[in-house]
Amino acid sequence: MDGIWCLLFLLPLLTWASAQNVHRRMEYKYSFKGPYLAQKDNQVPFWTYTGNAIASEESVRITPSLRSQKGQIWTKNPTNFEWWEVEFVFRVTGRGRIGADGLAFWFTNAAGVEGPVFGSNDQWNGLGVFFDSFDNDNKRNNPYIMGMVNDGTQVYDHEHDGLTQQTGGCLRDFRNKPFPVRAKIEYYKNILTLFIHSGMTNNDKDYEICMRAENIQLPSAGHFGVTAATGGLADDHDVLKFIVHSLRSPEDMAQLSVNQEEEEKFKKEFDQYQDKTKKAREDYLAQNPDAARQEQKEEYETGEERELRQIFQGQSLIAENIRSLHQKMDEIVGRQERTLGLINNIGSGAVAPGGGVPPVGGVPPVGGNVVGSDNIRRHEVDALLNNQRDIVSTARDIKNFVNEIHQKSNQLLTKSSAPQGSAQPVGYDLHVTLKEMQEGLNIVKRDLGSANQHLQRIPAGGGAQGCPQANCVSTSMFIGFIVLQVVLLIGYSMYRDSKEAQAKKFY
Structure with missing residues (x-):
């Protein structure tokens, strides 16, 4: 009996001693951690993530706290070692008292695809460690951590949270902890061990055993992965660190x-x-100096030389393109000059009575009547008539506008001359000013009428009479002057009315 107790006491020591002889090597191609976790192209080196997973500099968010989300991240290459240890640091946070659905660690013979088991496919071949935060069977035994080994034939039992299929597990709350939760999964000599850090302390060595199973057969080479899923309830599932060590025995x-x-x-x-x-x-180079000099010229270029060569090649290409553009521009300018020359020759040369163009060389046809370039042409006459019509129309508009202003000024004069109430009559200066304005408008109206009559006397058949040379005021200046007078008149009337209203207060 004492021997049995001694064996039971020495067995953990022997296991610990044998574990101390295990050679551990970090496998960086199967690991990731912050900072600078995601590269400039938003990819994690040696890993691939799909679904709703998001990689940042510090962590990988497998799923955000939104409903019906699935995300996953898997190693690109299979392992080249049989025994391994994984340190898995994560956070599961949410606003509600209950979260869903959960997080999963995977080691399978092939990288998984999106599916119903915590975001990955069912009937996998390998190991799945599930951090289940939703109680599907209503037994109040969640959050729950369990490991399940599948040979590719079993279908995960969602209704009972896979409790009948588990290899081992423990009841641990891993949601909304003050510090990140840590899981250490070790597979060595067909023994699977799962350690859990509660996340209540910042001590990274404060682990407790969750499960231990022997005679576990896993693929000798496989892919590591982490997946997560949300349902009607949602949590943020973040993985901060995933470190893989290969384990090798002394043999x-x-x-x-x-x-x-x-x-x-x-x-x-x-x-x-x-x-x-x-x-x-x-x-050989000592015996052949010419070959040595040639080889020195053909040495590999440095980074600066390569950059300078690329800059020179780019500038040469730009210069060649500019040169070709200059040639094309010269061709276009030459064509324009030739066209303008032809137009000038046509404009300064002779024109036949039928409107024909003289032949090349400017020689007019024999026997034809030649019309010099000083005589007016039909299109010039048409342009002149159109301009005269526009001037007549503009003059009529100005005349109508002046008549309206004249009528309004007469109304203002009539209104200002009539006494209002007990106010005093308008002063002498106002009457003089208004009369001067009226006389000026009459003069402008008379001038416009004479100009209109002169324009109407122009024959419609196309006389070559020009406009009389006179210093006239432009239309815009005249309209501006009229508008200014109206504004001054209205302003003065308002000022006078205000003065009369003030004068009424004393009576």
Whole structure:
């Protein structure tokens, strides 16, 4: 009986001693952690993420706190080691007292695809560790952590949260913890062990065992992955760190050391051969100086030289394009000059009575009546008539406008001359000003009438009479002057009315 107790006491010590001899090596191609987790192209090196997963510099958010979301991240390459240990640091946070659906760690023979089991496919071949935060069977046993090994034939039992299919598990609350929750999953010599850090302290060594199972058969090479899913309820599922260590026994290390000895032997032989080749090259260059100079010219360029060469090539290409553009511009300018020359020749040359153009060289046809360039042409007459019609129309509009202003000024004069109430009559200065304005308008009206009559006397058949040379006021200046007078008149009337209203107060 005492021997049995001694064996039970020594067994953990022997296991611990054997574990101390295990060689641990970090596998960076199967790991990720912050900072600078996501690169400039928003990709995680050696990993691929799909669905609703989002990678940032500090973590990978597998799913955001939105309903009906699924996300996943998987290693691109399968493992090349049989035994391993994974340190898995994550946060599950949400506003509600209950979250959904949960997070899953995977080691399967092939990278998973989107599916119903915590965001990944069902009937997988390998290991799945589920951090289930929603109670589907209403037994009040969630949040729950469980491990399940599947050979590719089992279908996950959602109604009972997979409790009948689990390899092992424990009841732990991992939601809304003050510190990140840590999980350490170890698979060595067909023994699967799961350790959980509660997230209540910042001590990264404060682990407690959650499950341990023996005779576990997992694929010798597989893909690591993390998936998550939300349903009617939602949580943020963030993975901060995923560190993988390969585990090798002393026997495996001895085999590796033998392989390393062979590798060092081959490396030594390669170095000797490389030194021999280098010496032969130096001897050849010493005997052939011309070849040495040629080789110096053909040496590999540095980064600065490569950059300068690329800049020079780009500038040369730009200069060539500019040169071709200059040639095309010269061609266009030449064509324009030739066209303008032809137009000038046509304008300054002779025109036949039928409107024909003289032949090349400016020689008019024999026997035809030649009309000089000083005589007016039909299109010029039409343009002149159109301009005269526009002037007549504008003059009529101005005349109508002046008549309206004249009528309004007469009304203002009539209104201002009539006494209003007990106010005093308008002063002498106002009457004089208004009469002067009326006389000026009459003069403008008379001038416009004479101008209109003169324009109407122009024959419609196309006389070549020009406009009389006179210093006239432009239309815009005249209209501006009239508007200014009206504004002054209205302003003065308003000022007078205000003065009369003030005068009434004293009576």
